[in-house]
Amino acid sequence: MRNTDTQKIERVKEAALKLIVSKGYHGASIAEIAKAAQVSDGYLYRHYANKADLVKDIYRSKLKAFHDFIYELLDADLPFKELLKRLITHLFAIAKEEPETVQFIFMMIHDHDFDYPHSRLLALRDICVQLLERGKREDVIGSNHKAEDVLIVVFSLPVKLIEARRKGVFTSHEITSVDVENITDICLNALR
Amino acid sequence: MRNTDTQKIERVKEAALKLIVSKGYHGASIAEIAKAAQVSDGYLYRHYANKADLVKDIYRSKLKAFHDFIYELLDADLPFKELLKRLITHLFAIAKEEPETVQFIFMMIHDHDFDYPHSRLLALRDICVQLLERGKREDVIGSNHKAEDVLIVVFSLPVKLIEARRKGVFTSHEITSVDVENITDICLNALR
Amino acid sequence: MRNTDTQKIERVKEAALKLIVSKGYHGASIAEIAKAAQVSDGYLYRHYANKADLVKDIYRSKLKAFHDFIYELLDADLPFKELLKRLITHLFAIAKEEPETVQFIFMMIHDHDFDYPHSRLLALRDICVQLLERGKREDVIGSNHKAEDVLIVVFSLPVKLIEARRKGVFTSHEITSVDVENITDICLNALR
């Protein structure tokens, strides 16, 4: 029962994410989400007060999953470059395996109706600070740099590549390990 | 008459942009846009076939204005670093003076209902290629880099800073000339 | 439940028919129809894709009910004249008991937006052919006549009387059995 329940709500979240990415927040109706999740319309309202709440929950959990992954990386005792490479590899893997998730986060970030959750903001800050410290300790990040610089470099360059490829600005080739190396180097150079 | 007309439709475009940024495409109703522009609901439909058309027009024109500015920079015979600095300065100026415009473009880029106009894609490509050539000629961009790398670096780093400041990830300080220098240097390093 | 449901949708169809007759297709708004049927606006759209669909359904069902009645008459083994009399009596009865229905069908027939359903066209053809055969077999219809003549005579004369009375061209007296006799005779003469 608890099991069924968890599966049901997971199906709802998955369906919501996919439909919102492909049709926008308002374009994805509760009826459609419920149908795709093989759940009744009313079922949603036993778990969430309204549509926005459902979306916020998905947003929060996706961000958390990403941050959790980074914390795991930080816990493993890796050289900075290796850490960065794995982080970028992970980002590209998500973009490949569940491109809707990346799209979804992009959409939410730019939708004023959905604030970036404060707890996530704190986590993001913390992550950047830790990365900066690691980088400086290993002398791969210049002493003049701040945590904000890390944020800007590490969390925008890989993401911009994903976007550029999806849009086919120059090419639509799948992202490969060559790209990982390239982006990692660019990031390292940027922060030198 | 012609004058009034131009002002009216400009008010509509401005109101639409602002409301869409603050409430999303679907959240900004025609009624609200028209009211904010002090225009009747029907007025819109004398100029655009529908709501999407209005938005596409704004999107296209904002992108074009940005690309036009860059082309002007390219035409002026500036050293690469100076060119880059001015480009970044311009981006920050827009973000400061009309933050909604930047937000609007972000939203559109991530909204599947609104394709990036093909003509703009070509312009963007062309701009990156020209920047790459300039950079290589002056030996400030490494010979291993491609136009895509320029795109990723030049068009994501400054923009990410704008976003980080707006969200107050680390600070909400206004962006200053110090930041311009900093971001310019990071970009140059990134492409070395 | 099922019961309520059927009643509801019947109320909608009835209200739609009446309002369309009195105000025309475009004159009868969904809001008005729904209100008259004591149903919400949205209710309609759980049963029909749109307004036109609702109207088509009513149109089709009214024509079918009429054709079904004639088929029953044809199945009963009546002399041609008696058959004709009953058909005409039925038409007048409908015109008296539910004048809107007759009006509705007239309106639909002359509205280019609503095609005469093909299945009904075939039924009408079939009915005329059967009537012709019967009449010829009993020698009350001249051998020179075609099914089209039957159509023209049987389905226009009674209907034109209904219309003339409704408009009060000569009189607005209710249609009586005397009229039935009269019209029947005129029809029989016409096809002799």
Add this chain to the structure above:
Amino acid sequence: MRNTDTQKIERVKEAALKLIVSKGYHGASIAEIAKAAQVSDGYLYRHYANKADLVKDIYRSKLKAFHDFIYELLDADLPFKELLKRLITHLFAIAKEEPETVQFIFMMIHDHDFDYPHSRLLALRDICVQLLERGKREDVIGSNHKAEDVLIVVFSLPVKLIEARRKGVFTSHEITSVDVENITDICLNALR
């Protein structure tokens, strides 16, 4: 000028009739009518108080033209059968040459928003009475018949044929002189 004026308003009436027939009363917009008539939207309102007035005027004038034609026939001293034949020929001719006119009248007749003009009702009555008298005088109409019977027979049978052909109930062949003879005979038989 007067000339131009008359032409203009005639163009408007013609455009209105055609558009109303093909798209319905509400489907034909003033803008479209004005455009088709190469006239400004506002021009209509210098001649008619509103859209309905324009339509009423067209309706009235089309009916009048038809009645005038019949009065001319009545004035010519023709045998009843010849008179009837010419009337029917005329009806078919209109149906062929300007089918929209016939359609238009049908639509108006069944549209409760547009009353049959009283003056036309009187004319129609008068016409039927005169036809009845003629027929009786020549002994081709039975003494038992009333003016209403004439109305029903003469004004519904030919019209129903036109409709049947247009809809292709049995055939879509153009109406020919053979049909004229046939319908004339049927009418005469009907009134014997």
Add this chain to the structure above:
DNA sequence: GATGAATGAGGCTTCATTCAT
């Protein structure tokens, strides 16, 4: 707990009509 029928507010769009020019 779960459903899904029903609601009705609100969205986009059309178009008859007005009126300044």
Add this chain to the structure above:
DNA sequence: AATGAATGAAGCCTCATTCAT
């Protein structure tokens, strides 16, 4: 006299949400 830009009421339809079962 004639225009046509502008209006805004009103129409059709969608969909988040509720609630009886």
